[in-house]
Amino acid sequence: MKTVKQVAPLLAAIFVLLAVFRIWVPQFLSLDNLLDLAQQIAINAVLAFGMTLVILIGGIDLSVGAVVALIGTLTVWLLPRVGLGGAVSAGLVAATVFGAVNGICAARTAMPPFIITLATMLIARGLALRFNEGRPIAVPDSQEAFLALGNARVLGIVPVPVMVMVAAFVVTAVLLHRTRFGQHLYAIGGNREAARYTGIPLARNVIAVYVACSLLAGVAGMIHASQLYSAEPGSGQNFELIAIAAVVVGGTSFAGGVGTMPGTFLGAIIIGILDKGLNQAGVHFSLQYIVRGLVILSAVYLDVQRRSRRQ
Numbered sequence: 001m002k003t004v005k006q007v008a009p010l011l012a013a014i015f016v017l018l019a020v021f022r023i024w025v026p027q028f029l030s031l032d033n034l035l036d037l038a039q040q041i042a043i044n045a046v047l048a049f050g051m052t053l054v055i056l057i058g059g060i061d062l063s064v065g066a067v068v069a070l071i072g073t074l075t076v077w078l079l080p081r082v083g084l085g086g087a088v089s090a091g092l093v094a095a096t097v098f099g100a101v102n103g104i105c106a107a108r109t110a111m112p113p114f115i116i117t118l119a120t121m122l123i124a125r126g127l128a129l130r131f132n133e134g135r136p137i138a139v140p141d142s143q144e145a146f147l148a149l150g151n152a153r154v155l156g157i158v159p160v161p162v163m164v165m166v167a168a169f170v171v172t173a174v175l176l177h178r179t180r181f182g183q184h185l186y187a188i189g190g191n192r193e194a195a196r197y198t199g200i201p202l203a204r205n206v207i208a209v210y211v212a213c214s215l216l217a218g219v220a221g222m223i224h225a226s227q228l229y230s231a232e233p234g235s236g237q238n239f240e241l242i243a244i245a246a247v248v249v250g251g252t253s254f255a256g257g258v259g260t261m262p263g264t265f266l267g268a269i270i271i272g273i274l275d276k277g278l279n280q281a282g283v284h285f286s287l288q289y290i291v292r293g294l295v296i297l298s299a300v301y302l303d304v305q306r307r308s309r310r311q
Contacts, residue, residue: 099214150226189256
């Protein structure tokens with residue numbers, strides 16, 4: 001019941017936005033357009049699910065956009081050399097390493113997560129640009145399975161990225177809302193010192209959260225490279241900001257300890273509708289940035305007001 005109450009305003013916002021863009025862009029609610037919208041939302045949603053876990057414990061991960069670029073580039077570069085299985089495995093291992101570095105530094109040192117992940121963002125971006133001297137790397141035509149990851153449709157209707165998004169949502173939602181691990185994350189975000197004194201393995205949980213966030217960024221990177229039919233070492237710019245926007249709009253508090261995975265899912269949908277609707281309406285991209293900023297500012301303001309009332 002509490003979750004329903006939390007997501008009700010988000011559902012109302014989605015219906016309002018759909019109604020507005022239906023008037024503004026007559027074809028906005030066509031099936032093809034909605035499926036295309038869902039495919040565009042998929043990458044941001046996958047990133048946002050991982051980001052939710054991190055923000056829930058009071059952390060932040062600015063490296064996910066660069067990890068998208070690095071893992072996409074690494075995987076495509078390896079495809080003709082080691083095959084699909086080896087390339088995907090190597091990409092996931094590399095993503096795990098970045099997540100582990102973020103998590104270990106956040107759990108074992110006094111460095112703030114903002115600085116840690118800012119540094120690993122620069123490292124990941126630099127490593128991505130080392131491949132092929134920063135030039136795009138085309139996905140070989142023979143790699144049909146990899147290209148299907150970002151472009152195929154199940155039963156000719158549902159895009160594969162949407163299926164990946166749904167699977168990621170189910171896994172992260174179950175972890176967060178139905179396991180002891182999820183309970184620990186809420187406790188850590190609510191009061192880290194109290195969680196430590198109650199015996200919760202703080203370091204292990206923090207590391208696990210950052211690894212999960214980076215792994216999901218790696219998956220998003222592979223989807224993105226597949227959709228582009230090439231690895232773009234400079235891709236993923238501002239992806240972390242869009243993911244954070246979805247998390248904040250979805251009701252997760254930057255202070256930690258408050259948030260839901262369904263809320264993040266709906267937040268990603270809201271951001272996606274805004275982006276696609278404004279694009280199709282012909283709104284200048286500069287105004288789109290302004291609208292996105294105002295939405296984030298409003299969401300953070302509402303969160304601050306909610307926390308003030310609770311206190």
